[in-house]
Amino acid sequence: MPETLVLDGVGVRYGGVIALDAVSLAVAPGATLGLIGPNGAGKTTLINAVTGIAPLASGTIALGERRLNGLPPHRIARAGIARTYQNIRLFGALDVRTNLAAGAFAQPGAMSEEAARRLLERAGIPDLDLAALASALPYGDQRRLEIARALAAQPSILMLDEPAAGMNPAETARLVETIRAIANAGIGVLLIEHDMTLVRAACDHVVVLNFGEVLARGTPAEIARDPAVIEAYLGTTESIA
Amino acid sequence: MTFFVQFYAQHSRLLDEIGINALLALSLSVSLQAGQLALAQAGFAGIAAYVSAIASMQYHWPLFASILLAVACSTLVAALLAYPVRRLRGIFLAIATVGFGEIVRVIVNNLSITGGAEGLSGIPNDVNTGIIYGSLAVVAIALFGLARTKFALAVALTREDEAAARGVGVDTGLVRFASLALGGAIAGLAGALYAHAFYFLAPADFGFPRMEEILVWCVIGGVTSPIGAVAGAAFLSILPEIIRGLADFREITNGIILLVVILFAPSGLSVLWRARRATVPRDA
Numbered sequence: 001m002p003e004t005l006v007l008d009g010v011g012v013r014y015g016g017v018i019a020l021d022a023v024s025l026a027v028a029p030g031a032t033l034g035l036i037g038p039n040g041a042g043k044t045t046l047i048n049a050v051t052g053i054a055p056l057a058s059g060t061i062a063l064g065e066r067r068l069n070g071l072p073p074h075r076i077a078r079a080g081i082a083r084t085y086q087n088i089r090l091f092g093a094l095d096v097r098t099n100l101a102a103g104a105f106a107q108p109g110a111m112s113e114e115a116a117r118r119l120l121e122r123a124g125i126p127d128l129d130l131a132a133l134a135s136a137l138p139y140g141d142q143r144r145l146e147i148a149r150a151l152a153a154q155p156s157i158l159m160l161d162e163p164a165a166g167m168n169p170a171e172t173a174r175l176v177e178t179i180r181a182i183a184n185a186g187i188g189v190l191l192i193e194h195d196m197t198l199v200r201a202a203c204d205h206v207v208v209l210n211f212g213e214v215l216a217r218g219t220p221a222e223i224a225r226d227p228a229v230i231e232a233y234l235g236t237t238e239s240i241a
Numbered sequence: 242m243t244f245f246v247q248f249y250a251q252h253s254r255l256l257d258e259i260g261i262n263a264l265l266a267l268s269l270s271v272s273l274q275a276g277q278l279a280l281a282q283a284g285f286a287g288i289a290a291y292v293s294a295i296a297s298m299q300y301h302w303p304l305f306a307s308i309l310l311a312v313a314c315s316t317l318v319a320a321l322l323a324y325p326v327r328r329l330r331g332i333f334l335a336i337a338t339v340g341f342g343e344i345v346r347v348i349v350n351n352l353s354i355t356g357g358a359e360g361l362s363g364i365p366n367d368v369n370t371g372i373i374y375g376s377l378a379v380v381a382i383a384l385f386g387l388a389r390t391k392f393a394l395a396v397a398l399t400r401e402d403e404a405a406a407r408g409v410g411v412d413t414g415l416v417r418f419a420s421l422a423l424g425g426a427i428a429g430l431a432g433a434l435y436a437h438a439f440y441f442l443a444p445a446d447f448g449f450p451r452m453e454e455i456l457v458w459c460v461i462g463g464v465t466s467p468i469g470a471v472a473g474a475a476f477l478s479i480l481p482e483i484i485r486g487l488a489d490f491r492e493i494t495n496g497i498i499l500l501v502v503i504l505f506a507p508s509g510l511s512v513l514w515r516a517r518r519a520t521v522p523r524d525a
Contacts, residue, residue, distance in 0.1 A: 051408060053404070072407070072412075072414075073404075073407040073408060074407045074410050074411055074412045074413070075410075077407065077408055077409055077410040078410045082408075082409075083408060085405070089402055089404065089405040089408075090405075091397075091398060091401040091402060091405065092401070093401055094397065094398075094401060098394070098397070101394060102394065102398050102406075102409050103409055105391065105394065105395070105398070105409045105410045105411055106409070106410035149409070153409060153410065
């Protein structure tokens with residue numbers, strides 16, 4: 001049963017550097033929340049905080065009734081939080097099937113070939129050879145395999161860290177369909193992305209981070225018109241028209 | 242039949258040595274498969290060898306009770322060692338565990354109960370080739386069974402990418418702890434068998450050169466392949482017998498072989514064999 005991810009006043013510090021400051025947001029089941037902002041704004045740090053990699057200096061993170069902060073990363077993953085990485089982190093020396101089985105590590109039983117095929121289909125790569133080494137796959141397929149691996153965990157929340165990086169427009173368009181289908185299945189999606197076309201097409205709401213703080217929040221259309229966001233991140237209004 | 246009897250009479254010691262070395266190689270392979278360059282196997286084997294020898298010589302424990310006690314001790318020590326080294330990786334873990342091995346050697350060298358630098362002699366010679374290979378078979382079957390469990394998947398994921406493994410729900414700390422303790426248990430079994438097969442122990446039997454030998458067996462066979470580790474141990478144990486002229490240059494020979502394997506087959510000889518098998522047509 002998917003649950004809502006709630007961040008309340010989350011702060012992360014690295015020594016004297018404030019990476020995140022009092023960030024609050026929620027990702028509901030079936031919703032897609034975009035997280036945008038300039039490089040260094042704290043987007044990936046936020047994902048790292050949710051997954052237990054970056055310790056919190058303040059605030060709380062909860063999935064439904066369960067508090068996540070303070071739990072080790074593997075227990076947060078088992079609670080229903082799955083992610084992909086900005087720099088792909090597949091198990092490169094292992095084959096596609098084992099990578100999918102890795103995603104389902106916390107699930108009981110072994111993964112059948114049929115279940116593996118279904119996951120690949122959901123990620124938009126139905127014809128991928130299950131015996132192929134992950135590191136030998138084309139870049140776009142690796143990105144999608146990482147999504148399939150995350151889906152194998154049957155998560156409540158899926159966090160995608162720049163999934164369209166390096167993809168061409170056609171691949172990005174197909175990615176929009178994939179993300180929508182994932183959300184339609186009841187999974188809450190937190191999407192970090194610089195490609196505003198993708199964000200506008202896939203997200204219901206957007207949170208803008210700047211210097212670790214929430215600069216703005218709203219629908220993609222509202223964000224695109226926000227003067228503070230335009231000045232800090234989007235540039236001119238013409239560039240996003 | 243006569244041939245086998247004669248062969249065994251001539252080579253029983255070598256066969257015993259191969260079996261024990263295979264166990265030591267498996268013990269290191271367990272750690273290497275989890276991505277841990279933990280070089281304490283000689284130390285674990287040494288602890289178990291002395292515990293088993295002392296239990297049987299001074300307290301007259303029966304063989305199997307002595308071996309069980311020895312394996313329990315080496316497993317416990319390995320588990321305890323896993324805690325202080327839990328944050329160390331790669332070369333730092335290697336250095337720390339080599340240091341542990343040297344501490345064991347120095348302690349054994351200075352205790353009266355272990356016979357000091359002169360070692361222990363007159364250990365009951367109760368272990369024969371059958372017991373050694375029976376033990377090897379039990380360990381191999383257990384590891385084979387383990388290879389089909391989620392623990393084996395967790396071990397592989399921890400080796401490949403610890404952060405990503407945690408991200409899919411693997412308790413990598415537990416995997417590292419369990420693999421070091423399991424390696425300690427297998428090394429302990431090898432050490433206890435060694436004590437009772439060769440009835441003499443000296444601190445130098447379990448020093449750094451021994452650890453280096455175990456590492457070479459695994460690297461030559463393939464660091465992620467238990468079968469490769471056993472094959473590497475068997476090959477380098479037999480080699481001095483095949484090339485008798487090189488018997489006095491064992492460490493140099495090992496070094497040269499290691500260099501050649503690292504240069505031309507860095508994943509070990511077992512990988513070459515697997516690659517060759519994969520390229521042979523099915524109807525060949």
